Amino acid sequence: MSNSNMRIGVLALQGAIEEHVSMTKLAFKSLKLEGEVLWVKNLEHLEEIQGLIIPGGESTVMGRLLETSGLLSAIKKFANExxxxLGTCSGMVLLAKxxxxxxxxxxxxxxxxLMDITVERNAxxxxxxxxxEDLEIQLLGExxxxxxxxxxxxxxxxxxxxxxxxxxxxxxxAVQQQNILATSFHPELTDDTRLHEFFLKKVTK
Known part of the structure; x- marks a missing residue:
């Protein structure tokens, strides 16, 4: 896949959508990659992207919306391919077994x-x-x-x-299972693009 047609989707049912869109655009720029960020609201949108971000929000509400929209099974298929x-905060909850x-x-x-994890929400x-809190994440450097x-x-x-x-x-x-990443915290609410950059690099591979 050439980087020029890379498309990243942000699940846009509810939650911190715009913040993830902005952060992903900044990560594209930082990595000097061409690409676009799409709002994913239905099955057709899912077919247009190579990577998906599930933002924070209300996990119970988002789960029900995923079910009624048909996106629950479609995102499973997407990840299984x-x-x-990347799931953040309630995105982590939605990924959990x-x-x-x-x-x-x-x-x-x-x-x-999709992830073999048990989570406690609102922990x-x-x-x-x-x-x-300042966190140590070896994957992102010192x-x-x-x-x-x-x-x-x-x-x-x-x-x-x-x-x-x-x-x-x-x-x-924060955890990683093959092609899936999940964090308890909100990387989109900082000015640090490294986690989104790491995610984009996974997509380019």
């Missing part, structure tokens, strides 16, 4: 079940308990990455084929 997917909540226990919300507390945590999940357990790529106080906050 080894196309790169199992989801727990501190209050209600195991949830029955619809998820993509760091509610909206008012949001915080930022310089620390500013993690923005807003009602963020945490990975409680993972399968053998899932690699933890970032910890916060001993808790797993």
């Amino acid at each position: 080894s196309k790169p997917v 199992e989801v727990y909540d501190r209050v209600v226990g195991k949830t029955s919300q619809p998820t993509l079940k 760091f507390g509610r909206q008012g308990e949001s915080f930022e 310089k620390k990455f500013k993690g923005v945590f807003i009602r963020s999940p945490v990975v409680q357990s993972l399968g053998d084929n899932v690699k933890p790529i970032c910890y916060l106080n001993g808790r797993i906050v």
Whole structure:
């Protein structure tokens, strides 16, 4: 695939869509790649892209919208064809096989079940308990990455084929499983394009 026709999609059902669009455009520029970023709202849009970003938002609402739009099974097929997917915050929740909540226990919300991980949603507390933390992510180099945590999940357990790529106080906050990446935090709410650049490099491969 030539880089000139690279198209990255941002799932545009709900959540931090525009921030991911802007950050992906900046990552294209930083890597000196030609490409465009599309809003993905239906099956036709999914067919036009080579990589998909699932933003943060309300994971229960997004899961239901994925089901009713037919995108749930289509995104599974997309990822199973080894196309790169990045999920942030509730995007991580939507990628997980199992989801727990501190209050209600195991949830029955619809998820993509693409990653062999169990997550606890809202693991760091509610909206008012949001915080930022400098994170070590070896994949992105020595310089620390500013993690923005807003009602963020945490990975409680993972399968053998899932690699933890970032910890916060001993808790797993970013993982990689082959072509799929997921973070608890919001990389799109920083001015650091490195995570989006890493994702674009996966797409160019």
